[in-house]
Amino acid sequence: MQDLKLLAQDNRGLYQLEAGEDLLGWHEVTQGSILPSFEGDATGIANMKQEERNYSHYNSYTATVASWRVLKPVYNRDICIDCQNCWVWCPDTSIISRDKQMLGIDYDHCKGCGVCVEVCPTNPKSLLMFGEHSSFEDALSQWPEKKKKEKK
Amino acid sequence: MAITSIKNLKEFSTNNDRFEGAHTLCPGCAHSMIVRELMNCTDDNLVMTANTGCLEVSTAVYPFTTWDTSWMHIGFENAASSVTGSEVMHRVRKKKGTLPDPDAPVKFVAWGGDGSTFDIGFQWLSGAMERGHNFVYVCLDNENYANTGGQRSSATPIGSTTSTAPAGTHSYGEKQKKKDIVAIMAAHDAPYVAQLAPNKWKIMAKGFQKALDTEGPCFINTVSPCCTEWRFDPKDTITITDLATDSLMFPVYEIINGHELNILYRPKNVLKVEDYLGAQGRYKHLFKAENKHVIDKIQKDINEYWDMLQRREEARI
Numbered sequence: 022m023q024d025l026k027l028l029a030q031d032n033r034g035l036y037q038l039e040a041g042e043d044l045l046g047w048h049e050v051t052q053g054s055i056l057p058s059f060e061g062d063a064t065g066i067a068n069m070k071q072e073e074r075n076y077s078h079y080n081s082y083t084a085t086v087a088s089w090r091v092l093k094p095v096y097n098r099d100i101c102i103d104c105q106n107c108w109v110w111c112p113d114t115s116i117i118s119r120d121k122q123m124l125g126i127d128y129d130h131c132k133g134c135g136v137c138v139e140v141c142p143t144n145p146k147s148l149l150m151f152g153e154h155s156s157f158e159d160a161l162s163q164w165p166e167k168k169k170k171e172k173k
Numbered sequence: 174m175a176i177t178s179i180k181n182l183k184e185f186s187t188n189n190d191r192f193e194g195a196h197t198l199c200p201g202c203a204h205s206m207i208v209r210e211l212m213n214c215t216d217d218n219l220v221m222t223a224n225t226g227c228l229e230v231s232t233a234v235y236p237f238t239t240w241d242t243s244w245m246h247i248g249f250e251n252a253a254s255s256v257t258g259s260e261v262m263h264r265v266r267k268k269k270g271t272l273p274d275p276d277a278p279v280k281f282v283a284w285g286g287d288g289s290t291f292d293i294g295f296q297w298l299s300g301a302m303e304r305g306h307n308f309v310y311v312c313l314d315n316e317n318y319a320n321t322g323g324q325r326s327s328a329t330p331i332g333s334t335t336s337t338a339p340a341g342t343h344s345y346g347e348k349q350k351k352k353d354i355v356a357i358m359a360a361h362d363a364p365y366v367a368q369l370a371p372n373k374w375k376i377m378a379k380g381f382q383k384a385l386d387t388e389g390p391c392f393i394n395t396v397s398p399c400c401t402e403w404r405f406d407p408k409d410t411i412t413i414t415d416l417a418t419d420s421l422m423f424p425v426y427e428i429i430n431g432h433e434l435n436i437l438y439r440p441k442n443v444l445k446v447e448d449y450l451g452a453q454g455r456y457k458h459l460f461k462a463e464n465k466h467v468i469d470k471i472q473k474d475i476n477e478y479w480d481m482l483q484r485r486e487e488a489r490i
């Protein structure tokens with residue numbers, strides 16, 4: 022049986038079957054491209070927290086999109102009620118929640134879309150957008166006061 | 174199946190995400206919200222396939238994968254074929270005793286955009302539904318071919334502007350009515366078919382769990398607001414979804430065994446469709462005087478469809 026790797030190197034581009042030669046069976050061909058998400062056995066991943074997992078370097082968890090951000094969400098623990106709205110709707114798996122508590126933002130994967138701020142129900146909000154390069158101390162010191170309800 | 178608790182959001186949040194960050198979907202894209210909501214509904218093993226589209230290209234950027242599950246991509250149109258092939262292989266190998274862990278629960282899920290579901294992969298999906306495989310197909314309906322620059326699909330609604338049916342001096346944009354994919358899938362006599370929305374996370378999670386738990390082919394259409402092509406600020410994805418469900422532009426309902434229709438969400442205050450249309454750039458031209466009749470037509474269609482759904486719910490047909 023021909024080695025597919027050798028076939029790929031064949032500069033004719035197309036591999037021609039010699040008379041009498043068999044085609045490889047489906048279970049014999051080299052797979053196209055497989056990226057293992059984890060090092061070793063991945064059993065039980067669903068019941069492991071991210072920090073307990075052995076991610077492989079193919080897993081995008083090991084990559085970052087931080088450079089996409091212009092604004093970043095800043096989290097104010099003092100006002101948060103741990104409702105988890107921000108967790109469920111973050112499109113980038115960037116709200117770190119453990120044991121029903123919101124712990125903060127994963128800035129390697131947050132793209133700064135602002136959805137978490139929009140869905141945060143507290144008054145004032147527990148998440149607000151600030152410039153990517155502003156410091157957390159500055160951001161927290163500028164936090165707005167509780168807004169009064171407008172009379173209708 | 175091993176379902177996870179969806180009693181309230183705090184409990185739901187104790188799940189360990191199996192869809193990772195650093196994918197390359199646009200900021201604020203609803204596709205990944207929907208994927209996360211489904212994947213957090215179960216801790217069973219998942220075998221997933223995807224059609225070509227934003228979700229697929231953005232989560233398999235070589236040399237990275239965003240998926241902590243088995244996930245496969247073959248071509249634009251064949252997520253349904255590849256997931257059902259996998260399902261059969263699993264069944265056969267279980268029977269032959271060649272699986273390393275034959276008792277591990279596995280669920281089979283296929284993802285497709287509206288372009289690949291309503292149009293290009295339609296016959297592959299129809300075949301898979303008709304053959305009666307045990308799988309769940311989820312369509313991420315953003316009403317256009319987003320990944321290639323916003324061409325119209327048969328899911329594009331009347332009046333919307335797209336790159337291939339643009340609005341301008343001679344046209345108000347899309348002229349054809351959106352294909353009723355939910356009704357078509359229900360007509361395959363599928364045990365579970367639904368239309369769900371990511372803003373209603375609990376209804377969505379319940380629907381996903383029902384589908385994952387149902388033997389046989391299940392189909393779910395999800396509304397997936399696309400900030401890039403619908404033209405709204407990425408932070409507003411959930412706000413726009415709220416407008417979609419509350420104006421009844423996207424009614425949330427399920428159809429069991431092809432006939433038992435249940436409305437899953439009834440807005441307390443039904444909004445005028447203008448509120449929904451006005452929040453998106455793709456409908457901006459409809460607010461010119463000469464296009465007002467299009468808005469009236471959209472509202473009329475919505476009212477009639479809602480009326481039909483309510484009658485079907487009552488009549489159980």
Ligand SMILES: Cc1ncc(C[n+]2csc(CCOP(=O)(O)OP(=O)(O)O)c2C)c(N)n1
Nearest residue numbers: 225226227249286287288289317318319320
């Ligand atoms: C057979 C085939 N036709 C066309 C394409 C080009 N193509 C790639 S992604 C895409 C758009 C997909 O649209 P949709 O299914 O709605 O998914 P979305 O990107 O909107 O999520 C198209 C047309 C292709 N890859 N293969």
Ligand code: SF4
Nearest residue numbers: 111131132134135137
């Ligand atoms: S800004 Fe967007 S990506 Fe960042 S944490 Fe908030 S919702 Fe997630």
Ligand code: SF4
Nearest residue numbers: 101102104105107141
């Ligand atoms: S949405 Fe706001 S209140 Fe709720 S958990 Fe997130 S930060 Fe806290």
Ligand code: SF4
Nearest residue numbers: 199202227399400401
């Ligand atoms: S174009 Fe639309 S569907 Fe595609 S990634 Fe961007 S927001 Fe999501």
Ligand SMILES: [Mg+2]
Nearest residue numbers: 286287317319
């Ligand atoms: Mg689409």
